[in-house]
Amino acid sequence: MKSAVVVFPASNCDRDAAVALQRATGKAPRMLWHAETDVPDDLDLIVLPGGFSFGDYLRCGAMAAHSPIMRDIVRRARAGTPVLGICNGFQILCETGLLPGVLMRNASLRFVCKPVALRVEETQSLFTRRFKRGEEIKIPVAHGDGNYFADEETLDRIEGEGRVALRYAPGANPNGAARDIAGILSENRRILGLMPHPERAADAELGLTDGSKMFASILEALP
């Protein structure tokens, strides 16, 4: 599998994502600088990592969505190249319109960093195929703006289409997200945006390993 991690100014989980990908696939991903205009043709997966691209000074992800590289990424994503957006990457995906909805400020108005319990809602995706439907897993969150919001019609639609991949377990919603949504899939199910950080839960020494199943799923689907 050939993968790439995009580095925006003030991305800060780019290395963590690269380490987790290398651990899972045995191959180091390419690092793509946001100012590049073309994505290599042979990529099986593009990762938009966590961080504070452009300092989150406008809306989170709004500036990064207009970085030069995003034009080609959006084009390729629409054509079916798988994209994983983690935390700030999820925010960027929403800002590009590749995923519906928006991530608002946490309901507590405070940044929150902690492991959270999640329920895997959909296993029909290349990101979640190794999980069991309904399985409860634990992955850390670390964000100030993870409060997923979309209008009721959109929420009904993505629920109806089985695109809510991950939900915070009952009582574990850390940010006030609508319908406890933690991660959603695109219509073609080849784009996943999620607030939790699977790359921080893929190493037994860090205490949590459920994230490694996500990378194993990806590797299985995109050998």
Add this chain to the structure above:
Amino acid sequence: MTVPMVSLETALAHGLSADEYAKIEDLLGRTPNVTELGIFSVMWSEHCSYKSSRIWLKTLPTEGPRVIQGPGENAGVVDIGDGEAVVFKMESHNHPSFIEPYQGAATGVGGIMRDVFTMGARPVAMANALRFGAPDHPKTRHLVAGVVAGIGGYGNCMGVPTVAGEVNFDPAYNGNILVNAMCVGIANTDRIFLSEAKGVGNPVVYVGSKTGRDGIHGATMASAEFDEASEEKRPTVQVGDPFTEKLLLEACLELMQSDAIIAIQDMGAAGLTSSSAEMASKGGLGIELDLDHVPQRETHMTAYEMMLSESQERMLVVLKPGREKQAKKIFDKWGIDFAVIGRTTDTGRMVVRHQGRIEADLPVSALADAAPVYERPYVERKPPAPLGEIEPPADLKATLKRMVARPDLASRRWIWEQYDYSVMADTVQAPGGDAAVVRVHGRRKGLAITTDVTPRYCRADPYEGGKQAVAEAWRNLSAVGALPLAFTDNLNFGNPQKPEIMGEFVGCVKGLGDAGRALDFPVVSGNCSLYNETNGAGILPTPAIGGVGLLRDVARMATVAFKRADEVIVLLGETHGHLGQSIFLRDELGRSDGPPPPVDLEAEKRNGDFVRGLVADGHVRTVHDCSDGGLILALAEMAMAGGLGCRIETPAGIASHAFLYGEDQARYVVCMTADRMTALVAAAREAGVPTTRLGLVEGDHIRVNGEDWGSVAELRDAHEAWLPDLMAHP
């Protein structure tokens, strides 16, 4: 534009004394102009010159076999093997944080990070030591919320995990909170960068944010007492821009891969003035600056304003000649301003030009080396009288549930969950234990990090309190299994011109030094924050210690949580039941008297070395040191962390309340399987370490001498609720 005439009044308004002003006129042989006076005022401020503390700081132990760089540079550097070094320092941002908590704390974090990456290190962990006023003081919640959000806001954006810290509440900090931030980085030993300029005619380069009028006189503000009018100084608090700092970090580290840099220095307190003067002074050179080339955020800035601005996220670099283009390319890529603003000279003078005029022409040595040094008079504090017999409260078993929820003992989760402590994916021990541990990226080894000081001990007996602060930091590192390497100190005190305060300072520094020497634990960097007073009322003496230790293999690491039922609980170290200055005495019995617990440094060393060996050999995985709240608090914390209870007996011959709540030093609680017990006791006896078998990990309650002291769940509820409840209060 008219240039104001300089007089004694101008000098006094700049915080200089009449004697100091006379010395300046003497050194120059003329009256300085206002820009020159401004430059002197910041260079000779307490904050920059350490004029009251210098002679005492010189007495501290700063050397050791692993020390690569001790105090005097931007940060200390210690060898951790494999061609790698840990680079760390702690620094205060007390006054700005009181005036504007979010920005004050945020820029404190940004400033200390620059100190570390200036040296060529990538920051890998942040820690802090915070002191707030009484919980019910009308300002406390506002300050806690702002400081915590500011630390998180900056550190989280930088992508550096904030992993350790400590917080106390005491009315002595009502008008003067303490915000001490520590940064720990890792560098290659062959790529350590220093601030000593070398060579004549080399380009002096400004990189980073543009200069504005923010923070002018920050160093002077940090060198004066507070009063009601201080809040009018809000405009002198800088505004942080972590986005720019993240880019500056990446750009600097990228440039440091090359050999283009001769010297580099961050622009911290006193900005362009101190960075240029320090680089020239260390190299025995002169420096010329042309302010027309300084990137500016505002129009019509004067030389005075530019030289004194404390705008954040800026660095000064001396490059090898001809390397400007190569360096500029890197900063262009990261979108960071890059400007050649001067060159090194052999004149020994700092010459500042602006719009074709010479605005300052000063001997560098006068600024850096001729700063006054004061041997302030001090009085030593008489140690408090012994406490005598303390009667136990009527219902001892009811005290624990209250104690776990006391302001100084309750859970800090509400704070550290606002810090990204897991970014960089190397945090192998998260906040909440004795020390945090971050793995050295790609290696088996790890760094243990802790901050500590017990100000109430330091007030009662500055010397013993100083010893205790270092001993406890050392103990925290040993408790996770790490070899303590070195520490950084942040000495927060009141007005040094008062002999009583100076006495606190001297006593604490003597204690720090003796403990550092006894424990082979040198100090490699630090910061003094004096004049922490509001309306004449000083803070508690607070020499905050930031300790760093090395774990050979993070798989051999101890945590505080009880792990398995039926493990035997053993106390290492001696217990006399010392209740003087204990939290139990203060919070349960309403008394703040008696001497603090004495620190037997030989016992500390013996017991700590023994515990470290147990962890390294894989015999124990559960260790907690005894500190605030004594043994029973340590046990309660172990129970709450592990979700398991315990059953213990207190020994005969000592009152239960003193045994359980006494704050005797040099003690650790360890757990092990029963079959290891005999061997442990034998080994401890051989090492001269006293052992007391306390009982067993068992059930989900804490039982003492057959009595139920509460369920782990209810204790945890009380422990976790205090801070969120305080902060949620309308």
